[in-house]
Amino acid sequence: MARTTKGLIHLQERNRARDYYNPLRGLDMPRLVRLIEEGERGMFGDLQWLYRTIEKRDATVKGLKARRLSELKKLDWDIQIPDKLPRGFTAKQAERQATTLRERYERIENLPQSFEALALASFRGFAHLEPHYQDNNRSLPIVRLEPVPQWHWVRHPDNWEWIYDATAESNWTMGTPIDPRSWIIRTVDDPINEIASIAFLRKNMSQKDWDAFIEDFGIPSIFGVLGENTPADMVEKWLAQMERVTGNSRGALPPGSDIKSVAFGQQGETPFKQHKDEQREEVVLAGTGGLLTMLTAATGLDGGSNADAHDAAFQALAIAEAMEISAILQTQFDKPLLATEYPGQPAVAYFELAAVDEEDRKALGELLVNLKSAGFEAEADEIAEKVNLKLTKSGAVAMPGSVPSQDPDGKKPADEKTAEDEPKPGEPKQEPEAEKPHTNRAEGQASRAGSPLDDVRERLFLAIAKEQFSEADRRRLTPLARALALLPDDATDAEWLAAFRELEEVFPQIYATVLADDPELDAVDANVIATAYRSGLEEGKQARNINPEKSP
Structure with missing residues (x-):
């Protein structure tokens, strides 16, 4: 049977008959067992439709889904490059692969929903994502990874290949086989819903019996006792009166009568x-x-150790699931794409869905504060990408440790008074002495020379410039350093000769990279000079503000 590779296999629900089919009607244990057995044989239509209903109706399953997916949404994705590259593979080649992968992933408009669909395979047993290409042209990038509902899938009984059944009737003979190399597929051999469906049925059966019990015994049984001396001809009359009284009415009973009730719980546990x-x-x-923290801390809102246990349990689940999703995308998306874009090269760059390191985020925040204090600004988009937070501009905010009401010299404004400025009782009130204007720019600069902020700015500027030059120079020399590191320390002459010959083959490329004009160093140099120039302009502007008579 030929596999389809052209066009979209799933466009919309073509058979709406299932909308009129409630899988809970007539559901009992023999039928549930039969559906699970059909799933084991690769016929998933009715079983997956039941799973869908259980996920909507069962509070426990719904809560588990919500918590697991919410933790997964907190994870950030990135394109990584391993620290150790294959022999003869340059860092620049790896960066090209990473750039290509990042651009392709950023084009996928429903990427978060794709992660969720793959994660829900833990509940449903499998997930299929069909690539949708730009303008339906397979030579153009993928713009969507569309999940296909599970009840449309069947497995061939002989070769176990996946078959798409448009009618959702578990009919593999009329279905369309797919080429798994063109899809993103995740399978789970022991899905949660298999256990949840059995528990769901048992809970419903127990609830049904519980409702019947409450209907019979929820309202306590009430009995009337007539007095011993009640005349025989009055028994029927007083029984009718007693029935009205015990039926939530009002009235009187004959002397000696009594009302008895059987309290709830006397029938036993x-x-x-x-x-x-x-x-x-x-x-x-x-x-x-295997963790019961969701039960021992039912709400997780106490703010104590139970809430922490909640978070830790679901964070661990999300990270483990993210690792599996990353491995699937690396195998089924990254490697085929890189093989097409870079034929003959090993696939080095790879996708990773991982947790944001809070320590790294904290360190980055401290760095941004220091940069802000030194007069440097970072692009909002770059910061948002690093800390995985959406940033919006707000009003002016004082930097930590700064005093908004002070001038650059650390003095309070002349119009701001404190308790120590007020005259003591009996002392004459003194008018503030008029501030003497600076006579020239040099004097104004001298008054700022000892500012700790200036010293921080200068040292931070030099440190950043040094780091930028060092990083650019290190990357420029990386190919030569890697080639030299491959030379064995204790080797025979023949091994030395072979190693040198390998170095000789790649040396022209290394020579061109190391000795040619390096645009990266030029860019760093221009950036440092521009920053210094800007700082000089700011300093001059501040000096002119200090010395109005020197302003042009």
Whole structure:
């Protein structure tokens, strides 16, 4: 049977018959077992439709899905390059691959939803993402990874290949086989919903019996006792009166009469709640990897250790799932793309969905504060990408450690008074002495020379310039350093000769890279000079403000 590779296989729901089919009607344990067995044989239509209903109706499954997906959404993705590259592979080649991968991932408009669909395979057993290309042209980049509903899938009974069934009737003979190399597919052999469906049915059966029990015994049984001396001809009359009284009416009973009731619970312990809790624990154990913190801390809102246990459990699940999703995308998306774009090269760059390092975020925040204090600004988009936060501009905010009401020299403004400025009782009030204008620019600059902020700016500027030059120079010499590192320390003459010959083959490229004019160094040099020039202009502007008579 030929596999389809042309066009989109799933455009819309072509069979709406399932909208009129409620899988919960007539659901009992024998039918559920039969559906699970069909799923084991590769017929998923009815089973996945049942899973869909359970995910909507069962509070435990719904809560697990929400918590797991919410933690997954907190993770950030990036394109990585390994520290150790293959022999003869340059850092510049690796950067090109990383740039290509990053551009292609950024083009996918529903990338977060694609992550969620792959993550939900843990509940449903599998997930299929169909690539949608720009303008439906396979030679153009992918713009969507569209999830295909699970009830449209069947597996061939002989070769176990995936078959798309447009009618969602689990009919593999009329379906369309797919080429898995053109899809993003994740499979899970032990899905959570398999356990959840059994627990769901048992909980419903227990709830049904519980409702019947409450209907029979929820309202306490009430009995009337007539007095011993009630005349025989009055028994029927007083029984009718007693029925009206016990039926939430009002009235009087004959002397000596009494009302008795059977209190709820005297029939014995009711096992319904305990039975439902047992089923819920089964689902939570399956959905949290054996942790019951979701039950021991039902809300997670106490702010204490229970809330921390909640967060830690689901964070660990999200990170583990992110690692598996990353591995799937690396194999099924990254490698085929890089093989097409860079034929003959090993696939070095790779996608990674990982947690944001809070320590790195904190260190970056401290660096930005220092840069701001030194007069440097960072691009908002760059900061947002690094800290994984959406940033918006607000009003002027004082930097940590600064005093907004002070001037650059650390003195309070002349119009701001404090308690120490007020005259003491009995002392004459003194008018503030008029500030003497600076006679020239040199004097104004001398008054600022000892400012600690100036010293910080100068040292930070020099440190940043040094780091930029060092990083650019290091990358420029990386190919030569890597080639020299490959030479063995204790080798035979033949091995030395072979190593030198390999170095000789790549030396022209290294020579051109090292000795040619390096645009990266030129860019760093221009950036440092521009920064120094800008700082000089700012200093001159401040000096002119200090010395109005010197302003042009």
